[in-house]
Amino acid sequence: MTAFDRIIIVDWSASKSPSPKKPSADAIWIAVHQAGTTTCTYHRTRLDAVTALCAQFDDALALGQRVMAGFDFPFGYPAGFAHAVTGRADPLSLWAELAARIVDGADNANNRFDVACGLNRMFPGVGPFWGCPQAQSDADLPAKGSLRHGHGMAERRKVEEVIPSAQPCWKLYTTGSVGSQALLGIARLQALRVRYGAALSVSPFQAPDTPIVLAEVYPSLLAKDVAARQGMDEIKDRAQVRILADAFAGLPPDTLTTLLHEGDPEEGWILGLGHEDVLRAALGAAPPPPLKNDCFALPPGIEWTPVDVALRDLQSRLGPVVGSQTVPVASALGRILAADVTAVRAHPPLPNTAVDGYGFAGTRGAGVHSLPLLDVQMTAGRSPDFVVPDGHAVRILTGAALPDGVDTVVLQEDVTRGEDTIAFHGPVKGGANTRATGEDVEAGAVIALVGRVLTPADLAVLSAVGVNDVAVRTALRVGVLSTGDELVAPGDTAAPGQIFDANRPMLLGLIARMGHVPVDLGHVRDDRAALAARLDWAAGEADVILTSGGASSGDEDHVSALLNEAGAMALWRIAIKPGRPLALGLWQDTPVFGLPGNPVAAMVCTLVFAAPALSQMAGSEWRVPQGFDVPAAFEKRKKAGRREYLRARMRAGQVEIFASEGSGRISGLSWAEGLVALPDEALHVQPGDLVRYIPWAGFGI
Ligand code: AMP
Ligand code: MG
Numbered sequence: 044m045t046a047f048d049r050i051i052i053v054d055w056s057a058s059k060s061p062s063p064k065k066p067s068a069d070a071i072w073i074a075v076h077q078a079g080t081t082t083c084t085y086h087r088t089r090l091d092a093v094t095a096l097c098a099q100f101d102d103a104l105a106l107g108q109r110v111m112a113g114f115d116f117p118f119g120y121p122a123g124f125a126h127a128v129t130g131r132a133d134p135l136s137l138w139a140e141l142a143a144r145i146v147d148g149a150d151n152a153n154n155r156f157d158v159a160c161g162l163n164r165m166f167p168g169v170g171p172f173w174g175c176p177q178a179q180s181d182a183d184l185p186a187k188g189s190l191r192h193g194h195g196m197a198e199r200r201k202v203e204e205v206i207p208s209a210q211p212c213w214k215l216y217t218t219g220s221v222g223s224q225a226l227l228g229i230a231r232l233q234a235l236r237v238r239y240g241a242a243l244s245v246s247p248f249q250a251p252d253t254p255i256v257l258a259e260v261y262p263s264l265l266a267k268d269v270a271a272r273q274g275m276d277e278i279k280d281r282a283q284v285r286i287l288a289d290a291f292a293g294l295p296p297d298t299l300t301t302l303l304h305e306g307d308p309e310e311g312w313i314l315g316l317g318h319e320d321v322l323r324a325a326l327g328a329a330p331p332p333p334l335k336n337d338c339f340a341l342p343p344g345i346e347w348t349p350v351d352v353a354l355r356d357l358q359s360r361l362g363p364v365v366g367s368q369t370v371p372v373a374s375a376l377g378r379i380l381a382a383d384v385t386a387v388r389a390h391p392p393l394p395n396t397a398v399d400g401y402g403f404a405g406t407r408g409a410g411v412h413s414l415p416l417l418d419v420q421m422t423a424g425r426s427p428d429f430v431v432p433d434g435h436a437v438r439i440l441t442g443a444a445l446p447d448g449v450d451t452v453v454l455q456e457d458v459t460r461g462e463d464t465i466a467f468h469g470p471v472k473g474g475a476n477t478r479a480t481g482e483d484v485e486a487g488a489v490i491a492l493v494g495r496v497l498t499p500a501d502l503a504v505l506s507a508v509g510v511n512d513v514a515v516r517t518a519l520r521v522g523v524l525s526t527g528d529e530l531v532a533p534g535d536t537a538a539p540g541q542i543f544d545a546n547r548p549m550l551l552g553l554i555a556r557m558g559h560v561p562v563d564l565g566h567v568r569d570d571r572a573a574l575a576a577r578l579d580w581a582a583g584e585a586d587v588i589l590t591s592g593g594a595s596s597g598d599e600d601h602v603s604a605l606l607n608e609a610g611a612m613a614l615w616r617i618a619i620k621p622g623r624p625l626a627l628g629l630w631q632d633t634p635v636f637g638l639p640g641n642p643v644a645a646m647v648c649t650l651v652f653a654a655p656a657l658s659q660m661a662g663s664e665w666r667v668p669q670g671f672d673v674p675a676a677f678e679k680r681k682k683a684g685r686r687e688y689l690r691a692r693m694r695a696g697q698v699e700i701f702a703s704e705g706s707g708r709i710s711g712l713s714w715a716e717g718l719v720a721l722p723d724e725a726l727h728v729q730p731g732d733l734v735r736y737i738p739w740a741g742f743g744i
Pocket of ligand 1: 525527546592642
């Protein structure tokens, strides 16, 4: 059977009159997920809702599609009820009986209280149904639950024992009125059963292998996720059906089918109960909340901010700024997971052999063993569809599944082969040379966590355990803008006094190496209006903007001046060399990293501050640079009070530094293969002392 092409979720209502014209809560809402999009509709009456459902079902059947439709009312009653009413313990006979009793008009007028009263009369004592408007209460249908006695039915189904918040199905009136929803809902669904016949099944009472499958759902399963994803002005009922439809639609097809099989065959079950984590993972990451205006506020009372304080503040205030999408595993290299990934099937999926040899069952003691050999060869990929009789052996090749009757394999090198027998020396331990199902990865195990940047090896694991598609973050677009009157683009003619723009190609290259999407925002002169116009445009082109130049507080430092005017800027005086102030701000809600113009400082500040921040904004974790302690091949004295980064590289097991520390020396950047980080304290490094060396790869480039 193919997967489901449409997922429909219905928020039902037991209303006795049509719901308001204006879409409102406590009415019927239907979400339809199809081909990646979810559409929600509002229905004033049950008849109208069922008409819309039939249109969906008819359309799907005509196209050869499959539909799973979930409804938020109980499909069954506590065990024993169906038998007491119909003489059979069959929940679907009960459906037919309820449908025969219920009258539900086009205007929602209905006889549910009368039906409940009539059912109660079939039981001793008073009950089990209860709850109705005072005027309609009856000796057989009490207005209060406490007036019931002696009816002999359990108060809750097994599934409701698991969820204390679920209302029992006997309660017909006020909060929840689940009982009324079930009576009116089951009657309508029974009509669908009649209409669609063998094309429709009801989970978990019937096998869910028909084109249309109906199931019971419970929107509160994902209450927290609904709260996090509900639109600003969205009615909660609408958000619930929409998000539940997205969750079921996001499940791997096999998982949904497995869930549809779960549950009690008489009482019914809530689809997905106990698998909330899987549903949540199927939803992917919630859309990111906008960054707060004060996300770049300075730490109070500090004049020169230590590097670690600046990093800690950035880490705590920045979060993901990108959404998520689903991509095939084959094109997911380097992408960031938006949700945990679980194994669809075990690895290995079946017990198999680790070697070429001969398989049989059980341990063999010391001495010579001779076994009759079956006339079949078990090769990798072949279905193990035959049985090896006790005391027999079968030829089996590496990777082949073990047929029934085989749990042990002896290496072919250890076997003497006769015409139709094999002989070998014991002892051979039972289970030797075999691999157990799931010994590598068990089905359902979490194999990769949200935020992981997928490596080539990850693609192997995902493929091996049957994962075809993964939810990943949409790529982070990082814009790079150069500022300064003195700059000309490489390739243009430079007048005396002008210099070529070196930062832009460097920064764009760093972004690409970090795995983000570089966006070239060009160059602007030191002109406030032009810069403002360019930033306006850039905010639409990029998720984050890196500028270089003009970030200090001088007359020509327009980046910091503009961000300051926009009211969301902080000039961070960070105790770091090389690096002048960093201007951090928001321009139209887009974070801007105002880097120093000096190329050496621009690169160091990008690696130290922007790289971990970009990683976190892209939906991955805050990346801490990975270095190691290596003997210095140099001598160096430094003052206390600032972190220093030296252009460095390793030769012959020692780290050497660039001859000049001049921050204008771009050539040193390309000479270097990493940086040495010297701590904030005063220090006198002698040759041979250990210093922290961070190769470029340690910064993720
Ligand atoms: P600023 O931060 O604008 O004061 O610039 C500091 C130094 O970096 C000045 O010498 C600038 O000429 C130089 N500079 C600024 N932007 C770039 C760039 N894109 N490429 C090369 N040098 C630059
Ligand atoms: Mg400048």
